Amino acid sequence: MNQVDQQVEQIARAFFRARIEGGIWESAPRVLQHEFRLYARQAISMLDNPQEQSTIAEGEGAGARSLEAA
DSSP states (O other): OOHHHHHHHHHHHHHHHHHSTTOOGGGSOHHHHHHHHHHHHHHHHHHHOHHHHHHHHHHHHHHHHHHHHO
16 A cells, blocks of 8 residues: 555544444445545545645635525
């Protein structure tokens, strides 16, 4: 397992623990583990691409403003 895979695995496990109280990573369904690995890869990608992150944040802000107007 290379360094990136190790980082993905650590972050996925952290997200899993934060989301699934009392959940045990090793006994979680493979589909669920895969989903959390996708979240981890997305988080890493956002950290590697600050421009992409700011664009997403701007879009979220616009959505929040439109909800306030409603």
